[in-house]
Amino acid sequence: MNAESPKPLVYAEPAALRAAIRAGKFDAHTSGQCPGYAQANLAVLPKDYAAEFLRFCQLNPKPCPILGISEPGDPRIPALGADVDISTDICGYYVFRNGEMTGEVANLKGVWRDDMVAFAIGCSFSFEEALVEGGIRLRHIEQGRNVAMYRTNIPTQAAGRFSGPTVVSMRPMKPADAIRAIQVTSRFPNVHGAPIHFGDPAAIGIADIGTPDFGDAVEVREDEVPVFWACGVTPQSAIRAAKPPLSFTHKPGCMLVTDLRNSQLAVF
Amino acid sequence: MNAESPKPLVYAEPAALRAAIRAGKFDAHTSGQCPGYAQANLAVLPKDYAAEFLRFCQLNPKPCPILGISEPGDPRIPALGADVDISTDICGYYVFRNGEMTGEVANLKGVWRDDMVAFAIGCSFSFEEALVEGGIRLRHIEQGRNVAMYRTNIPTQAAGRFSGPTVVSMRPMKPADAIRAIQVTSRFPNVHGAPIHFGDPAAIGIADIGTPDFGDAVEVREDEVPVFWACGVTPQSAIRAAKPPLSFTHKPGCMLVTDLRNSQLAVF
Numbered sequence: 001m002n003a004e005s006p007k008p009l010v011y012a013e014p015a016a017l018r019a020a021i022r023a024g025k026f027d028a029h030t031s032g033q034c035p036g037y038a039q040a041n042l043a044v045l046p047k048d049y050a051a052e053f054l055r056f057c058q059l060n061p062k063p064c065p066i067l068g069i070s071e072p073g074d075p076r077i078p079a080l081g082a083d084v085d086i087s088t089d090i091c092g093y094y095v096f097r098n099g100e101m102t103g104e105v106a107n108l109k110g111v112w113r114d115d116m117v118a119f120a121i122g123c124s125f126s127f128e129e130a131l132v133e134g135g136i137r138l139r140h141i142e143q144g145r146n147v148a149m150y151r152t153n154i155p156t157q158a159a160g161r162f163s164g165p166t167v168v169s170m171r172p173m174k175p176a177d178a179i180r181a182i183q184v185t186s187r188f189p190n191v192h193g194a195p196i197h198f199g200d201p202a203a204i205g206i207a208d209i210g211t212p213d214f215g216d217a218v219e220v221r222e223d224e225v226p227v228f229w230a231c232g233v234t235p236q237s238a239i240r241a242a243k244p245p246l247s248f249t250h251k252p253g254c255m256l257v258t259d260l261r262n263s264q265l266a267v268f
Numbered sequence: 269m270n271a272e273s274p275k276p277l278v279y280a281e282p283a284a285l286r287a288a289i290r291a292g293k294f295d296a297h298t299s300g301q302c303p304g305y306a307q308a309n310l311a312v313l314p315k316d317y318a319a320e321f322l323r324f325c326q327l328n329p330k331p332c333p334i335l336g337i338s339e340p341g342d343p344r345i346p347a348l349g350a351d352v353d354i355s356t357d358i359c360g361y362y363v364f365r366n367g368e369m370t371g372e373v374a375n376l377k378g379v380w381r382d383d384m385v386a387f388a389i390g391c392s393f394s395f396e397e398a399l400v401e402g403g404i405r406l407r408h409i410e411q412g413r414n415v416a417m418y419r420t421n422i423p424t425q426a427a428g429r430f431s432g433p434t435v436v437s438m439r440p441m442k443p444a445d446a447i448r449a450i451q452v453t454s455r456f457p458n459v460h461g462a463p464i465h466f467g468d469p470a471a472i473g474i475a476d477i478g479t480p481d482f483g484d485a486v487e488v489r490e491d492e493v494p495v496f497w498a499c500g501v502t503p504q505s506a507i508r509a510a511k512p513p514l515s516f517t518h519k520p521g522c523m524l525v526t527d528l529r530n531s532q533l534a535v536f
Contacts, residue, residue: 198443
């Protein structure tokens with residue numbers, strides 16, 4: 001008997017994948033699922049914090065691009081799919097109390113409250129798909145690693161209890177590819193958009209490019225420059241620092257898969 | 269009496285400036301004239317060479333973006349202005365025979381031949397205007413210098429007798445400004461478009477950034493990177509190397525001022 005676990009089926013349609021997750025039949029990373037469709041980061045906050053967080057996202061659109069928001073207490077976000085239920089359609093959640101992670105749950109049924117507001121935040125998977133389709137090679141994908149992420153010295157614009165440093169993801173590229181990548185990602189302002197820096201890591205407060213704060217280290221070769229995009233970990237860090245009494249996020253790698261096509265997110 | 273010569277009048281309308289040049293009443297650099305309107309490089313070649321040169325430009329659109337072409341023997345290019353007469357509307361011309369510069373003339377009346385074809389080629393003045401309007405400072409303009417230009421080791425695609433290295437212009441910028449400059453200039457493919465390189469000059473065969481092959485040296489500061497755009501000197505060099513029996517160009521700094529607005533050249 002083969003000891004390897006089977007690779008999960010690749011679903012083509014987001015509604016089918018969400019139904020499988022809801023039924024407990026899919027429990028894996030969503031990377032590579034439903035090609036062409038946008039995946040989103042999840043943040044769920046009490047209503048009391050949600051208005052401030054929305055203002056924080058509006059002030060910091062590059063790290064915090066909002067794809068959808070639920071009504072308070074309602075776990076649905078119809079704009080992202082008629083059937084989308086935030087409390088069941090992701091295959092793993094982290095629960096935070098006062099900014100500290102207190103556990104992991106398979107769905108939010110037992111912890112949901114009628115004052116919770118869900119935010120779906122754009123994710124770099126969308127622009128990475130456009131880059132790869134554009135012929136730009138992404139080393140972390142080719143090597144099966146997580147993208148390297150770093151805290152910077154670039155402050156976010158604070159809103160109420162939400163503030164903190166911008167977190168960036170880094171992809172090494174030759175300059176000509178970096179120019180093309182700037183063009184391609186500029187088309188996608190709702191999924192972090194154009195890079196915010198390239199070249200010297202120290203210029204944005206990164207002491208050692210070989211030691212990311214999150215994700216995996218990825219080599220930057222002699223003829224390459226590191227290119228830095230604002231990253232969805234920024235709002236997650238801001239939420240932890242704001243210490244809401246209760247909050248939820250997706251489990252890393254287990255994203256909300258939406259009915260929005262990545263190509264629909266392109267502004268031109 | 270003041271020994272300084274008066275500054276030339278700034279014309280608002282290209283047709284008025286061209287009329288003044290035609291009448292011998294304007295004889296200065298065109299930089300700063302007719303704000304908002306596109307200025308063009310001029311290349312005039314015998315019909316026998318023109319077809320090959322057109323193919324060269326088609327193969328190398330970044331250094332050789334064509335804004336207009338005349339009919340053989342006809343010095344007019346109505347697409348660039350109803351009255352445009354290439355033989356009179358530029359305030360200085362260089363004459364080349366077999367690729368060697370043999371003289372300078374005030375107009376082409378005495379040297380024009382009925383087999384000559386004129387090419388108007390896009391110029392970086394158009395995208396520089398967009399950059400400055402976008403809040404990006406350009407040191408060579410602020411210091412009243414010519415832009416620094418370099419021969420690279422990036423070959424053009426050859427077409428018949430036309431070939432040679434790509435020549436680039438360089439503007440130093442901080443990375444965040446360079447990202448914005450890539451976005452802004454990507455909108456202008458008819459005036460060289462996005463940069464073709466940034467960072468390490470040696471990667472494109474430039475041995476010493478402090479010693480440009482054309483134009484003036486411009487300092488690159490510690491927190492800046494040099495950003496390189498394909499340059500209209502590329503086709504001029506290719507024409508010299510092709511050694512047509514007779515050819516004309518504009519005198520450096522004395523461009524054809526067209527009725528095309530720079531904003532019309534933006535593709536989005």
